[in-house]
Amino acid sequence: MKMIKKERQKRLQDTINNNPFITDEELAEQFQVSVQTIRLDRLELSIPELRERIKNVAEKRFDDEVKSLPIDEVIGEIIDIDLDKNAISIFEVKKEHVFKRNSIARGHHLFAQANSLAVAVINDELALTAKANIHFTRSVKEGERVVAKAKVCDIHNEKDHTIVNVDSFVGNELVFKGEFEMFRNSK
Amino acid sequence: MKMIKKERQKRLQDTINNNPFITDEELAEQFQVSVQTIRLDRLELSIPELRERIKNVAEKRFDDEVKSLPIDEVIGEIIDIDLDKNAISIFEVKKEHVFKRNSIARGHHLFAQANSLAVAVINDELALTAKANIHFTRSVKEGERVVAKAKVCDIHNEKDHTIVNVDSFVGNELVFKGEFEMFRNSK
Known part of the structure; x- marks a missing residue:
C-alpha cells in the first residue's frame, strides 16, 4: 500500500x-x-x-525579451519564450470570448492568442503575418484554459520570411493548430 | 468643356x-x-x-435575417446579406485595432471581421469554423475602412460542411483573402 x-x-x-x-x-x-x-x-x-x-x-517578466511588440499587446499571458525558437502562452476563456448562444469560444480569440505568440517569438523589430493555415480541432468552452505552444520551424533569412507553428491545448487535447508565415525585418 | x-x-x-x-x-x-x-x-x-x-x-436591419448568431456578435457592420449566398460588412480600423509601434492593423481583427461574416452568412442555427486558409495581402492602417465580401462556394450538406470565401478590400485593393471551412447544423 x-x-x-x-x-x-x-x-x-x-x-x-x-x-x-x-x-x-x-x-x-x-x-x-x-x-x-x-x-x-x-x-x-x-x-x-x-x-x-x-x-x-508568470512572475518572471518577459518585457525585455520580446522584441517585435510591447508585451501588453500579446493576447494571453506569456509563460516562456526563447526568441526564434519557441514560446508558450496561456489564455483563459471568459464570458466575453464565447458565443452567447452556446458558450463556445469564438475562433478569432484562439487565432489572436496564437497569432500574437507567433509575432512575439520573432527576434526582430518588425514581424507581420503574411499567411496562416489554421485548424480548429475541438470546441473550447467558457472557463477553459488554453495553452498555446509556438515553435519556429524554418528561418528563410534571404526571403525575410519565417514559419511559426502554433499548437494550442486544453489539458492534453489539441484544440487549435496553426501554421503562420511571418514577414520579418530588423528595421 | x-x-x-x-x-x-x-x-x-x-x-x-x-x-x-x-x-x-x-x-x-x-x-x-x-x-x-x-x-x-x-x-x-x-x-x-x-x-x-x-x-x-446600414439603416436596413439584418437582425431577422442572420440565423447563426445575434447580429451584435458580428465584428464590423453588415451592409448586405443573402443567406447561403453572399454577405458584405464594413469595419473601420481605429486606434485600438492597430499595433502601437507602426499603426498597422493587427491581423486578428481582419480575421475576426471575415470569420464572423463567414458565420453570419450560413443559413443554419449552428455554424462553427473548422479550418481557415488566409492571406494578408497588404497592410491596413489606422483610419482605413475594410469592406469584406463573403461568398458561399460549396455546400456539402452530406458532410455538414460549407466553404465560404471572404475577400476584404480597402478601396480597390485586396488586403485579406480567406477560405473558411464551416461546420453547420440545423440543430
Whole structure:
C-alpha cells in the first residue's frame, strides 16, 4: 500500500514537472484516484496548487525579451519564450470570448492568442503575418484554459520570411493548430 | 468643356452606384480631378456624402435575417446579406485595432471581421469554423475602412460542411483573402 502511494507521488512529481499547467482534475483522471487524493499528495510533496504555479512562472517578466511588440499587446499571458525558437502562452476563456448562444469560444480569440505568440517569438523589430493555415480541432468552452505552444520551424533569412507553428491545448487535447508565415525585418 | 463635365458626372453616378463605399479621394484619383470637384459634382447630382450613404444602407436591419448568431456578435457592420449566398460588412480600423509601434492593423481583427461574416452568412442555427486558409495581402492602417465580401462556394450538406470565401478590400485593393471551412447544423 505504502509502495503504491510512493510510486504515485514520484510519477505525480514528474508529471507536474513536465507540464506545470495540468489541473488536479486532470491528474486525478490520469492516476485514477480522487481529486482529494491528488491534493493530499501535493501537500505532502509541497507542490503548490495550479494557480500558484502559474503565478510563479508568470512572475518572471518577459518585457525585455520580446522584441517585435510591447508585451501588453500579446493576447494571453506569456509563460516562456526563447526568441526564434519557441514560446508558450496561456489564455483563459471568459464570458466575453464565447458565443452567447452556446458558450463556445469564438475562433478569432484562439487565432489572436496564437497569432500574437507567433509575432512575439520573432527576434526582430518588425514581424507581420503574411499567411496562416489554421485548424480548429475541438470546441473550447467558457472557463477553459488554453495553452498555446509556438515553435519556429524554418528561418528563410534571404526571403525575410519565417514559419511559426502554433499548437494550442486544453489539458492534453489539441484544440487549435496553426501554421503562420511571418514577414520579418530588423528595421 | 460642358460636355466633359456632363460625361464625368454620368460616369461618377455609375461608379458610385456600383460601389457606394468609394471615397471622394478615390473618386478624385480615378477621374483625375480635385476632391473639391468631386464634391461639387455630388452636390449637383444630389448624391449624399460617403458617411450618409453608409448610414442609409446600414439603416436596413439584418437582425431577422442572420440565423447563426445575434447580429451584435458580428465584428464590423453588415451592409448586405443573402443567406447561403453572399454577405458584405464594413469595419473601420481605429486606434485600438492597430499595433502601437507602426499603426498597422493587427491581423486578428481582419480575421475576426471575415470569420464572423463567414458565420453570419450560413443559413443554419449552428455554424462553427473548422479550418481557415488566409492571406494578408497588404497592410491596413489606422483610419482605413475594410469592406469584406463573403461568398458561399460549396455546400456539402452530406458532410455538414460549407466553404465560404471572404475577400476584404480597402478601396480597390485586396488586403485579406480567406477560405473558411464551416461546420453547420440545423440543430
